[in-house]
Amino acid sequence: MRKIDRLEELPKEFDLTRYQETNKFDITDWVINLEARGLTRFMLGKGRRHMPTGFPGLEEGLKTRTTIFLEEPLRPRRDIDDEAGSNKNVNRSHVEDLKVFDYMFLGAASAEAIGRYGKFCSAFRRMEQVPSAATQEDQELLDTPVWRMEFESSVDDENTVMVNVDLDGTEEKILADFRHWLRKIQAERNINAPKKRFAKQDFSDWAEYHILAYLDLVYWAESRSLEIPQHILGTALFPNNYSVNLPERIRKVVKPLALSMVSELMTNALRSQALQERAEGK
Helix, strand or coil: CEECCCHHHCCCCCCHHHHHHHHHCCHHHHHHHHHHHHHHHHHHHHHHHHCCCCCCCHHHHHHHHHHHHHHCCCCCCCCCCCCCCCCCCCCCCCCCCCCHHHHHHHHHHHHHCHHHHCHHHHHHHHHHHCHHHCCHHHHHHHCCCHHHHHHHCCCCCCCCCCCCCCCCCCHHHHHHHHHHHHHHHHHHCCCCCCCCCCCHHHHHHHHHCCHHHHHHHHHHHHCCCEECCHHHHHHHHCCCCCCCCHHHHHHHHHHHHHHHHCCHHHHHHHHHHHHHHHHCCC
């Protein structure tokens, strides 16, 4: 991967003034624009790896896409719904009832998915048919949370799980137990979810640190097997900041912030909040 040595080697299409309107972005604008970059991230990563070697048009398509984002970086505003722009359904509420369909589907899966759930189904059948034949290992398997069984069996890699809630308790105790369970499962699944709702200050920070421009430049370079050093990125994104260590700002602030916000976890969280706020008329 060749490194770009001079500021003049950056694409002629890049113009920082094209990103000025991000100062006025609301949550919907950020959903649309970050999800668009998330798709580019997917195409450069998993998309490339899963395509057959020499897939016609892939590399040129990536170059064209990353150039278009520099020419017209701000995606047109549109109405968002539960599925548009996302590869999974993101609900307005993160806590919902288990529906009859889901319950019945789980029952069907238990009977039909031997090939997928293997050892779990075998343990269930032994326990059901001849309880005395069940082993300690069988009991441990049956005590496994459903989400872990699905994850270990490569059946479901999405972050939607089921949980039992005993409503016979104080609200304070139930919420405390749920918070404890939530943090435990997030740690086990390596989910670094935001602790609080996104606020106007977050939107202001994303605009101030030019995270869209950073992503567009980095993806343009990656699509061409190039690397832009941090000092050049710093000069390109903050041309009038003379009293700041720009490479350090890129390394410590801009890069982690931009890569975090373009992740599916973050864009789904952002979309979910946007849908809720729209429903509430905010």
